[in-house]
Each structure stands twice: as structure tokens, then as C-alpha cells.
Amino acid sequence: MKAIITQLVIQFKSDLRDKGILMVYYLVPMLFYAVMGGIMKTLSMDTGASLTLSITIFTVSMSAYLGMPATLVKAREQGILEAYRAAGIPSWSLPFAVIVISTLHIMIAAVIIMASAPYIFGAVLPKSIAAHLLTVLLTALCSQSLGALTACFVKKQNTMTLAAQCLFLPSIMFSGIMFPAELLPKPMQWIGEVLPATQGARLYGGACLQLLPLAVLAGITVAAFTVSAALFRKISERK
Amino acid sequence: MASSITAENLRKAYGKKEVLRGVSFCIEQGETFALLGVNGAGKTTTIEIIENMRRADSGGVTVNGILGVQLQSTSLPETITSSEAMRLFCAWHKVPYRGDLLERFDMAGEYLNMIYAALSTGRKRRLHLALALCHNPSILILDEPTAGLDVEGRHALHDEIRKLKSEGVSILMATHDMSEAETLCDRIAILRGGVITKLGSPLELTASSDIQSKITVKTRGSAEYKTFSAINTADFLTEFLLKVKAENDEITDLRVERADIEDIFLEAAGGAK
Structure with missing residues (x-):
């Protein structure tokens, strides 16, 4: 237990020194937040709860698809996983720490957005902060389960960048956070239905958590993490 | 003395390519043992099997002690x-x-x-x-420990390996560096094509070689240095000294250049220096 806590603390501290990680988890989402908030305010659009939700889903998708999987693929590509294994450190500890700390980064960014949007852009605070944060957490875990699954199939970092776009772009375009999903062609709407971003955007309807999106998110999360764990075991076992 | 590592008849193939074809050796407690070989000879595969990072197709490894491992291509975040x-x-x-x-x-x-x-x-x-070394291992495995290091870095690392040896740590190292193996190791195994072709102490290996020694001599009676080649240096020198004595001459300078580990390695690998 002490070892895994030590690893989590070290993972968090070393992430904060990594410019690439700071860019993906904080800088780009915050820039997007500033630009989108500015546009909505300038056009006198209703920023209500939609700004907070849109930017948070964007942040979740960016971190879960472009940030976390790249760290896992890098660890595999650079031999970090092998070094840990050779030293007697369990192979699962690294992806576990990366996913847990990635979730923490996402939650920090979500809190920053939620707390600052009312003051900067006149957005309203979610009716239930706990339900909003739970929505973010579930969406983050579900998105990361898909990110982790993708990372199991990819060996090179540059391939991961391309693979991540296949998850990130549809999440932003088809989930309804940028514009109403009903305006999209049907096939795009169908794709959107299986993306965590879409279900996450629907999960918290302002009063309580919706059951169907919750079930879809939970199903995807359990299935993707189970398959990822099995694949990862296969990757890291003795050759 | 108990063995720290015993490898018995290790065999490993990647697809149709046999990388190890019956590798056996044992490392005594406190011994520094080198695996020498060209790229693809099977050094890293042997080491990875001992480290339990790779599974042998057949054969077995016994490790008596706590392992500490430094991989060849290793990294940290x-x-x-x-x-x-x-x-x-x-x-x-x-x-x-x-x-x-x-x-x-x-x-x-x-x-x-x-x-x-x-x-x-x-x-x-x-x-x-x-x-x-953080968990005080009694056996240390080093895969190409000085690869990519400058002279100063190599010497510093050699000093540390000597210190560890003096502390009784058994060391298994895979290396390309002949002088490193010769100066640091008690015994050397030369791997070629997945089999150990030579095994022994640096002195034993050089003494058992068929490579001729180069002997350069100057006597009082001769104006120039003379150079001879001999497989059995001791026999040659005994005979030469008797001859010089019989001629009432006297040796003024003598230099014997014996085969070193690099020569032995190239001999085992079928190359030439």
C-alpha cells in the first residue's frame, strides 16, 4: 500500500514537471475554455451550464485520449515497463498510477472550470456540484478505459497520436458539445452514441443523474478496462 | 562453494532461429562472470532468462540469492x-x-x-x-553496463564493480568490451551462435589458446632485435635460454606478447585481429 501511494505521489509530481502533460491536461483545455467562453460572451449566447459542461467534456476527452495513452505507450516504447519489471516492481503499477493521476488532473481542471466560469463568463454553477463532479469522474473513467484499450494495441508514440485522434475528434464533433447532435447525419449520430463524451454530456441533466447514460458509461468502462487489463497482462508477461 | 546461478542446457528459439543451443554454466558466490559475444550471440537472451524476463524453450536456471538487475536498454520516466x-x-x-x-x-x-x-x-x-542495489542483492546482473560511456565514466563504473565484488556480490555481466571482461572478471564464457565455445579464467583462456605468442629478444651478441613466434612460450624460452647460454651470449632485452582476450574472442568467433 505504501509503495503504491509513493508511486502515485511521484507520478503526480513528475507529471507537473512534464510540459507535454501540462499542455494536454491544462494549458490547451484552458485556452479552449478562454476562447469559447469569450466567443459565447461576445455573442451574448446563453452560457448557462452549457459552457462548463462543453469545456469539461472537451478537457476529459483531450486528457483521456491525447494525454494518458501517450504516457502508457511511451513507457512501453522506452523500456520503462521492462525496467520496472526487472526491478521487481509489478507491471500493473505504472498504468494504474498513470490512470489514477490522469483522473486527478482531469478533476482538478474540471473544478477550475466549474469554479471560474460563473465569475469570468457569467455561467451558472451546476445545481448539484457533487452530481456534476461525479459526471466528470464517470466520463473521465469511461474515456480513459477506451484510451487504455487503444494504448494496448499501439506500440509507437506517433501511431498513438493518430489513433488518439480517431477517438478525440468524433468525441468533440459528434457528442453535441460543440453544436446540436441532431443536426448531424444519422451515421455520425450513431457513432456518437457509443462515445463517452455523448453519454457524459447527457448524464447530468441538471437535477439528477440519468440512468441510461449511466448504464452505458458503466458498461463501456467495465468492458474496456477488463479487456485492457487482459491485453496488458499478455503484453507484460514473460516472452 | 555454493553456486549463485546455475544455468543448465538453456535452449531458446525465436521462430525458426535458434538463439541458444544448450548453454550451461554456473557462477560461484562472489564470482564475477562475463558473457562475451558478438551481437546476436545470445548474451541478452541468456541474461533475460536468468532474470525471469524471458522463458527458455528447455533447460533450467537456479538462482540462489536475491537478484539485482541493470538492463541493457533501460529507462525511467x-x-x-x-x-x-x-x-x-x-x-x-x-x-x-x-x-x-x-x-x-x-x-x-x-x-x-x-x-x-x-x-x-x-x-x-x-x-x-x-x-x-537498493535491496542489497547478493547477485547483480549487468547487461552491457558500460555501453555508450566515455573513458572516465567507464573507469568510474569499473571501480564500483570492483567494490561490489570485494563486498562479496556475485556479478554476471554481458559485455562487448574485452578489456572490461579481462580486468574485472574471474571467469569468462564466450558465446558464439548460441553455444559457449570457451569458458575459463582470463589466464586459462589465453594459456589454452593456439594463437602464437610474439617474442622479441635482443642479446649482447646481436646488433638488432629478433622476433620469434611460439605456441608454447615456456618451452620456447627454456630452449632459447639454453641456446644463448651455450653460445656464451647474454639476453639484454626480452618482450613477450601473449594472446589477449580479444585474440581469444576473435579465435572463438572465427575472425582475425
Whole structure:
């Protein structure tokens, strides 16, 4: 237990020194937040709860698809996983720490957005902060389960960048956070239905958590993490 | 003396390519043992099987002791600091933080909080060696420990390996560096095509060679140096001394250049120096 806590603390501290990680988890989402908030305010659009939700889903998708999987693929590509294994450190500890700390980064960014949007852009605070944060957490875990699954199939970092776009772009375009999903062609709407971003955007309807999106998110999360764990075991076992 | 590592008839193939074809050796407690071989000879595969990172197709390995491992191509997260890495490794091995090891390997002071990516190759090697020793292993496995190091870095690492040897740690190292193997190791195994073609102490290997020694002599009676070649140097010198004595002459200078490990290695590998 002490070892895994030590690893989590070290993972968090070393992430904060990594410019690439700071860019993906904080800088780009915050820039997007500033630009989108500015546009909505300038056009006198209703920023209500939609700004907070849109930017948070964007942040979740960016971190879960472009940030976390790249760290896992890098660890595999650079031999970090092998070094840990050779030293007697369990192979699962690294992806576990990366996913847990990635979730923490996402939650920090979500809190920053939620707390600052009312003051900067006149957005309203979610009716239930706990339900909003739970929505973010579930969406983050579900998105990361898909990110982790993708990372199991990819060996090179540059391939991961391309693979991540296949998850990130549809999440932003088809989930309804940028514009109403009903305006999209049907096939795009169908794709959107299986993306965590879409279900996450629907999960918290302002009063309580919706059951169907919750079930879809939970199903995807359990299935993707189970398959990822099995694949990862296969990757890291003795050759 | 008990063996630290015993490898028996190890066999391993990657697809149709047989990389190990019956490798057997044992390493005694406190012994420093080198596996020499060209690329693809099977050194790393042998070491990975001993480390339990790879599974042999047949044969077995017995390890009597706690293993510490430094891999050939090893890495740490780019933004982890030396002290954090040590803290992490110690935590997983359930031992207190080993700042003493970082000091011993000259990784204290400014290097303590330096991130991994900012360390030079030599410093990274030192850090990995310190990490491999954090749980006081009785057996240390080093795969190409000095690859990519400059002369100074290599000497510093050699000194550390000598210190570890004096502390009774058994060391198995795979290396390309002949002089490293000759000066640091008690015994050397030369791997070629997945089999051990020569095994013995550096002296035994050079003495058992069929490579001729080069003997350069100057006597009082001759104006110039004369050079001879001999397989059995002792017999040649005994005979030569008797001849010189019989001629009432006297040796004024003598130089014997025996085959070194590099010659033996090239002989075993079928090449030429």
C-alpha cells in the first residue's frame, strides 16, 4: 500500500514537471475554455451550464485520449515497463498510477472550470456540484478505459497520436458539445452514441443523474478496462 | 562453494532461429562472470532468462540469492528525479530510502533533484546501478553496463564493480568490451551462435589458446632485435635460454606478447585481429 501511494505521489509530481502533460491536461483545455467562453460572451449566447459542461467534456476527452495513452505507450516504447519489471516492481503499477493521476488532473481542471466560469463568463454553477463532479469522474473513467484499450494495441508514440485522434475528434464533433447532435447525419449520430463524451454530456441533466447514460458509461468502462487489463497482462508477461 | 546461478542446457528459439543451443554454466558466490559475444550471440537472451524476463524453450536456471538487475536498454520516466526513483524502488522493495547509495554513486547534491532526462548517459547508468542495489542483492546482473560511456565514466563504473565484488556480490555481466571482461572478471564464457565455445579464467583462456605468442629478444651478441613466434612460450624460452647460454651470449632485452582476450574472442568467433 505504501509503495503504491509513493508511486502515485511521484507520478503526480513528475507529471507537473512534464510540459507535454501540462499542455494536454491544462494549458490547451484552458485556452479552449478562454476562447469559447469569450466567443459565447461576445455573442451574448446563453452560457448557462452549457459552457462548463462543453469545456469539461472537451478537457476529459483531450486528457483521456491525447494525454494518458501517450504516457502508457511511451513507457512501453522506452523500456520503462521492462525496467520496472526487472526491478521487481509489478507491471500493473505504472498504468494504474498513470490512470489514477490522469483522473486527478482531469478533476482538478474540471473544478477550475466549474469554479471560474460563473465569475469570468457569467455561467451558472451546476445545481448539484457533487452530481456534476461525479459526471466528470464517470466520463473521465469511461474515456480513459477506451484510451487504455487503444494504448494496448499501439506500440509507437506517433501511431498513438493518430489513433488518439480517431477517438478525440468524433468525441468533440459528434457528442453535441460543440453544436446540436441532431443536426448531424444519422451515421455520425450513431457513432456518437457509443462515445463517452455523448453519454457524459447527457448524464447530468441538471437535477439528477440519468440512468441510461449511466448504464452505458458503466458498461463501456467495465468492458474496456477488463479487456485492457487482459491485453496488458499478455503484453507484460514473460516472452 | 555454493553456486549463485546455475544455468543448465538453456535452449531458446525465436521462430525458426535458434538463439541458444544448450548453454550451461554456473557462477560461484562472489564470482564475477562475463558473457562475451558478438551481437546476436545470445548474451541478452541468456541474461533475460536468468532474470525471469524471458522463458527458455528447455533447460533450467537456479538462482540462489536475491537478484539485482541493470538492463541493457533501460529507462525511467523522463521527469522523475533521482531521489524520487530511489524512493519508488525502495518503497516497492520495502526497504528504507537508500540515499547512501546515491551518494556512493556520486548521484547526490545537484543530481538528487535532477530529472532523469537531464542526466548524462554515465549518470543514468550510475543511477540504474544504485537502483539495482537498493535491496542489497547478493547477485547483480549487468547487461552491457558500460555501453555508450566515455573513458572516465567507464573507469568510474569499473571501480564500483570492483567494490561490489570485494563486498562479496556475485556479478554476471554481458559485455562487448574485452578489456572490461579481462580486468574485472574471474571467469569468462564466450558465446558464439548460441553455444559457449570457451569458458575459463582470463589466464586459462589465453594459456589454452593456439594463437602464437610474439617474442622479441635482443642479446649482447646481436646488433638488432629478433622476433620469434611460439605456441608454447615456456618451452620456447627454456630452449632459447639454453641456446644463448651455450653460445656464451647474454639476453639484454626480452618482450613477450601473449594472446589477449580479444585474440581469444576473435579465435572463438572465427575472425582475425
